Amino acid sequence: xxxxxxxxxxxxxxxxxxxxxxxxxxxxxxxxxxxxxxxxxxxxxxxxxxxxxxxxxxxxxxxxxxxxxxxxxxxxxxxxxxxxxxxxxxxxxxxxxxxxxxxxxxxxxxxxxxxxxxxxxxxxxxxxxxxxxxxxxxxxxxxxxxxxxxxxxxxxxxxxxxxxxxxxxxxxxxxxxx
Amino acid sequence: xxxxxxxxxxxxxxxxxxxxxxxxxxxxxxxxxxxxxxxxxxxxxxxxxxxxxxxxxxxxxxxxxxxxxxxxxxxxxxxxxxxxxxxxxxxxxxxxxxxxxxxxxxxxxxxxxxxxxxxxxxxxxxxxxxxxxxxxxxxxxxxxxxxxxxxxxxxxxxxxxxxxxxxxxxxxxxxxxxxxxxxxxxxxxxxxxxxxxxxxxxxxxxxxxxxxxxxxxxxxxxxxxxxxxxxxxxxxxxxxxxxxxxxxxxxxxxxxxxxxxxxxxxxxxxxxxxxxxxxxxxxxxxxxxxxxxxxxxxxxxxxxxxxxxxxxxxxxxxxxxxxxxxxxxxxxxxxxxxxxxxxxxxxxxxxxxxxxxxxxxxxxxxxxxxxxxxxxxxxxxxxxxxxxxxxxxxxxxxxxxxxxxxxxxxxxxxxxxxxxxxxxxxxxxxxxxxxxxxxxxxxxxxxxxxxx
Numbered sequence: 099x100x101x102x103x104x105x106x107x108x109x110x111x112x113x114x115x116x117x118x119x120x121x122x123x124x125x126x127x128x129x130x131x132x133x134x135x136x137x138x139x140x141x142x143x144x145x146x147x148x149x150x151x152x153x154x155x156x157x158x159x160x161x162x163x164x165x166x167x168x169x170x171x172x173x174x175x176x177x178x179x180x181x182x183x184x185x186x187x188x189x190x191x192x193x194x195x196x197x198x199x200x201x202x203x204x205x206x207x208x209x210x211x212x213x214x215x216x217x218x219x220x221x222x223x224x225x226x227x228x229x230x231x232x233x234x235x236x237x238x239x240x241x242x243x244x245x246x247x248x249x250x251x252x253x254x255x256x257x258x259x260x261x262x263x264x265x266x267x268x269x270x271x272x273x274x275x276x
Numbered sequence: 277x278x279x280x281x282x283x284x285x286x287x288x289x290x291x292x293x294x295x296x297x298x299x300x301x302x303x304x305x306x307x308x309x310x311x312x313x314x315x316x317x318x319x320x321x322x323x324x325x326x327x328x329x330x331x332x333x334x335x336x337x338x339x340x341x342x343x344x345x346x347x348x349x350x351x352x353x354x355x356x357x358x359x360x361x362x363x364x365x366x367x368x369x370x371x372x373x374x375x376x377x378x379x380x381x382x383x384x385x386x387x388x389x390x391x392x393x394x395x396x397x398x399x400x401x402x403x404x405x406x407x408x409x410x411x412x413x414x415x416x417x418x419x420x421x422x423x424x425x426x427x428x429x430x431x432x433x434x435x436x437x438x439x440x441x442x443x444x445x446x447x448x449x450x451x452x453x454x455x456x457x458x459x460x461x462x463x464x465x466x467x468x469x470x471x472x473x474x475x476x477x478x479x480x481x482x483x484x485x486x487x488x489x490x491x492x493x494x495x496x497x498x499x500x501x502x503x504x505x506x507x508x509x510x511x512x513x514x515x516x517x518x519x520x521x522x523x524x525x526x527x528x529x530x531x532x533x534x535x536x537x538x539x540x541x542x543x544x545x546x547x548x549x550x551x552x553x554x555x556x557x558x559x560x561x562x563x564x565x566x567x568x569x570x571x572x573x574x575x576x577x578x579x580x581x582x583x584x585x586x587x588x589x590x591x592x593x594x595x596x597x598x599x600x601x602x603x604x605x606x607x608x609x610x611x612x613x614x615x616x617x618x619x620x621x622x623x624x625x626x627x628x629x630x631x632x633x634x635x636x637x638x639x640x641x642x643x644x645x646x647x648x649x650x651x652x653x654x655x656x657x658x659x660x661x662x663x664x665x666x667x668x669x670x671x672x673x674x675x676x677x678x679x680x681x682x683x684x685x686x687x688x689x690x691x692x693x694x695x696x697x698x699x700x701x702x703x704x705x706x707x708x709x710x711x712x713x714x715x716x717x718x719x720x721x722x723x724x725x726x727x728x
Contacts, residue, residue: 144492198437216497223482241294
């Protein structure tokens, strides 16, 4: 007989300060696969759980370059190659006139890459997630702060981890079924 | 009282917690019964929207001849209203993007509905060039796409730039608004007790769970989006002004247009924000979140941008005299003494003289006075676009091609109808989505700060 697989162990806190402190202590204790949940962005929390690699800026840079280059190339190809029209003797490749659309396309692609890149890196949309199985987790979008140690962490053990989290003086502790 | 007056009033009144902020804003959507006032307001706005659809339906059947446009005034109400609406839309992005980069935390309580206002104003604006086209079913010809006619848009024309600027602006505004909504939609998902609402808000929330990794990327993306939207918002009205400035018509062909259009846009945008915020905070009891400070700051922005607009008028008049160009000086004379002189004088009163009362602190902090002054500014900015479009066109170089413009009932029905559409959308918005950003309000509370 196999028990329900466990996704992790979750502790609930009252304030962002307590959560950041708890996250620091958990990370320092050698737990590496952890995450924290808060109802608003908390300064220093990502660093506390050991998250440093943020690729959103790179994605936006790629999007912006792609948009600007393709916008300019589109106008060049149309105005100089595919459909050349002589307007008042201006050169076919009249680059000053192409700046506005190039600029707008840079912004458009940069913005679209920022939003959809962020969502993709976050793995969203994801309507189901094991953390939603914890009834108290509904308060993570209101006024409670949660810390989770995933069961995939090499140091994870149901009894040890629970004891460790209890030492952080949380409001409650729950096991997260997956 | 004196002490209170000395220290600036707060962005959020003291005594709130994460929980009470959440409940106060989300309960407006989730538990508060829909009032009769809402039904009345929405009903009127909806009827006006129907009137607009009727006017546009008749337009599609009969053609633009039902409007007052004739040669020489080929750009009548459609372009006046397009510029007016798109200008109003500017405040939303200014508040959400530029004030975010400038770390003006007071923006957190007004950015959400200002962004919604932007979206609806841009929708109303976008309608006008489409229906003005004569053959609106061919509107997609504006975009470059491979076709059997072997035809492409003319990229040296500011009208094509405008297509790109306005559609980029609409897309980015929508993305910015939606991405700001996602964490709040998650709050509504978790707070609501109604199964249908849980599913709808849940799907829209994309499964947001507030993970620290997610927040980190989210904040980066939001900041970068703000950085991209900042030059965008300044570029949109600049490009709109190119539609005029690149033509050679006297009164259009001037280099002051881009900055003066952008300032005018922000001027009218803040006026619309105040006209919406003042009744909303009153009816929904949100005086603790949209405080005197917000009203004062918006009034100060209006004063500053209003003075830039006044400078624009001054330079136009000065150049009319200083250039020595007979057509330019005639334009100035014609504005002051021609058949549209009462409109021009009302414009000066509405945009320059009356708003100067905002220098008086007592009026700047009085919601009723601000509401009225904002209304005057919105009328003034509409008159400005009317003067620019109609008065410049009606008497240009050749006296033989002079004419007059008389808007018809269809012009008025379409214009007033778009106001109805805008208000109907706003009414729906305050009823089904959180009109103040809940998660950003939480960050304003003193407890949100992490103490070492």
